[in-house]
Amino acid sequence: MVDYGLNGRVVLVTGANNPQGIGATTAVAFAREGAKVVLVYKRVARQFDKAKTGRNGVDRYYAANAGNGDVVASRLAAMNADYLLLESDISNEDSVREIYSAAIERYGRVDILVNNAATDDETGFDTIEKITQNVIDDTFAVNVRGSILMTREFIRQRGDYGRIINLSTDAAQVFAGQITYGASKATLEALTRSIALEVGKYGITVNCVAPGPTQTGWIDEELERSVVPLIPMNKLIQPEDIADAILFLASERARMITGQVIKVSGGHAL
DSSP: OOOOSOTTOEEEEESOOOTTSHHHHHHHHHHHTTOEEEEEEOOOOOOOOGGGTTSSSHHHHHHHHTSOSHHHHHHHHHTTOOEEEEEOOTTSHHHHHHHHHHHHHHHSOOOEEEEOOOOOOSSSOOSTTTOOHHHHHHHHIIIIIIHHHHHHHHHHTOOSOEEEEEEOOTTTTOOTTOHHHHHHHHHHHHHHHHHHHHHGGGTEEEEEEEEOSBOSSOOOHHHHHHHGGGSTTSSOBOHHHHHHHHHHHHSGGGTTOOSOEEEESTTTTO
């Protein structure tokens, strides 16, 4: 069994209220390693059919992201994990300060930041012919501004250990049909490299994990049948696959890895 050396470390994970999501799965993985976990989420209200939430698809996914994180919290409580659950908006700098104040009041420091929170457009207006100003502003507010604000505060509050892991997408460089979402993630990859150069002097590493099609509850059977043939490993990526990569990058073993974008995609979108 790999010892990542994370026992007693304090990790802050954003976007953590979907029980099937990357954020929640990553939080549980850190807790299993003995880390103290701060979970941040924002309830996102979107239309869904409650009758369809019992199976994978957009209705299950939207319902999960509208939740308050209680399922994830109960999972951590059952593990006797030390955790703090916060509802907040990372796109607002006052809220970001409050997040860190609460975390530091509870644990004294934050060692690891996982910028997982993200949003996209559900209306079909994220193409160059249909794009609206609101879609651009709303997407970049969370995916870019929020991640920058969370990172800036992490640097300000830095201690003697620092790991920042951003979440992109494997198709960030070419994402037709979701151009603003793709552009926001490509921006996050560029920020990963630039910030890594700035903060290396503090001993802080900054890396990015770019998942392929991952089953976080949103891929229904029909979509799975169309997507899997595009993945050379011939199966969907699972949140645990992403969490494993994040654990490694957060560990002492990855101390000289920084400024990298690592695709965890089974070969998809290479």
